[in-house]
Amino acid sequence: MSSPCYISGLGLHLPRTAMTNADLERMVDTSDEWIVTRTGITNRYFAQGDEPCSVLAFNAARKALDNAGLAPQDLTHIFVGTFSGDYNLPTTACLLQDMLGLKGLPAFDLAAACSGFLYCLETARAFTCLHPEARILVVGSEVCTSRVNFEDRTTCVLFGDGAGAAIVTGAANPGPVKVLDAMLKADGSVGGLLTIHGGGSACKPVLGQPVGPEYFVQMNGRDVFKYAVRCMAEVSETVLERNGLTADDVDLIIPHQANIRIIEAIAKKLDVGMDKVYVNVDRIGNTSAASIPIALTEAVATGRIQPGMKVLLSSFGGGFTWASALLQF
Template sequence: MIEAFGERAAVVAGVGGWVPPDVVTNDDLAAYLDTSDEWIRTRTGIRTRHRVSPGMATSDLAVEAGRRALDSSGDPRVDAVVLATTTPDQLCPATAPVVAARLGLAGVAAFDVSAVCTGFLYGLATAAGLIAAGTAERVLLIGADAFTTIVNPEDRSTAVIFADGAGAVVLRAGHRDEPGALGRVVLGTDGTLSHLIRVPAGGSRQRSLNRSHEPGEEFFQMDGRDTFRHAVERMTAASQQAVASAGWSLADVDRLAAHQANARILTAVGERLGIAADRQLSNIADVGNTGAASIPLLLAQSHADGTLAAGHRMLLTAFGGGLAWGATTLTWPKLPGS
């Protein structure tokens, strides 16, 4: 038990990730879209992505990633489950209680967080708050999205980018000066630009009009050009703030774990921050843009393959619909069993 309330910090204690087995290649998409493997790779950096099979939902992804994170931590007990997602199993109720029950955690606090591709950063801030307040000693935070269920399969601009997957971390109460402790989580939004990334139909506004939605409004829509510009600007600024709050310089950052939106955005953010490619973690070529799952899945895979090791000073940053963005820092800890 950490007694000093003001000294409590959320510390990474476990990590896990999972993608569904169904793999979609660029050639698979080119078979029915006006595109090609070369066109997709040069514009997005993506070669393959994973999608849910018929009947599979976000909760299935979340359970697998959550179980792996709990196993990684060496302790299956948590006081809360926070699920960051844009694709809940259904509008009501939240998906997190279902995930908690399936993990044998029935009775703990469980709720969803919705901040699109920045959901994991918002979830980190939420979990850290639960721990700082003494509400929880240990929190399972999961980012999971079945984005292919809301993307128009005939829309080349989104169908080639978005994919499905889940990643999770276990956070425990600890001290701010120990490895794994989260730094300040910088968060921001700009609702005046909410139209840039949205699903127009299905919510209370469309339903209250008592009309059927227009064709295509049930699918995810994105203004790619403006989104690119804001993503680069907002992730860069948030990253600079987070690094300054940690008392670091950007040269101190060993590993950048940015939301895997597309390769061009990642390159632009790295250049703005002066963080070379060999210090950037990346899995977008193999898994695409997995929404709220992006960063925790990247952490899990990088930890597993050794590109992320204990002692690495890390910068995490994300951008998504809302518009919403965020960033934080930590020094990667030595996890149980690693």
């Protein structure tokens, strides 16, 4: 039996520049009708040069700390889920630590693509078992647009930038939200369906050579769709079953905000109405690891989540990775 784990505060931050479908029409061969029909997205946010991944993470982190009534000095660990960090080295978590005026506490990035936040949440849950006094800053922060090819209209319209953060605490510092359960999954055999190869040791940059499409998101959308729906539904059902629940017992489902078709297909698989599913992909787009914490923070702030509710989170990302978590408010 695991020790209790809690979420004591939440925060989100979006870049200052909103990008509508009309804006994208001026950048790439697309149209509002084409984007909305296939993705449900009408708006997203693009980070500018002075808004790298660490800056988005810092702003979300400060809001989460304020929400929890804590100061940066109260933290014991920093975990950042991202595929679009400021640099390969130093890690975004180390940059964030310095921005918060801290030294010494463990800080690392975790790469699980769009499942990054839930992977970090489960890692934090494990740490609080060992350290019940822990106060862990868990952040999902992405500048997806730094890895998007704006000549590929099938992918560039999907993504936006942003960050969401949570303060995760152990039994010594219980918070208002209890993490009841979580499950992580992965399958590297199909990782080639969603890739960013350029810059890795198997696809090394060569001084003086131009940057090619391999440095940006490349995706087999049809196959990714099928895997995403099946995997997210299955892991969600498994988490519910081992807690003696069904989807009917959950008050709200927050899936990764990939696109509206995937979200609707997951609802159908779980046999729930869309009134039970939180959607903000239309306003924010796919923000990868930031997707779940942004949506969770919004749902609490707007009153969509009330005390006493059970909330199911589910995500899917490149790797492939997928995950689910069950929260009790």
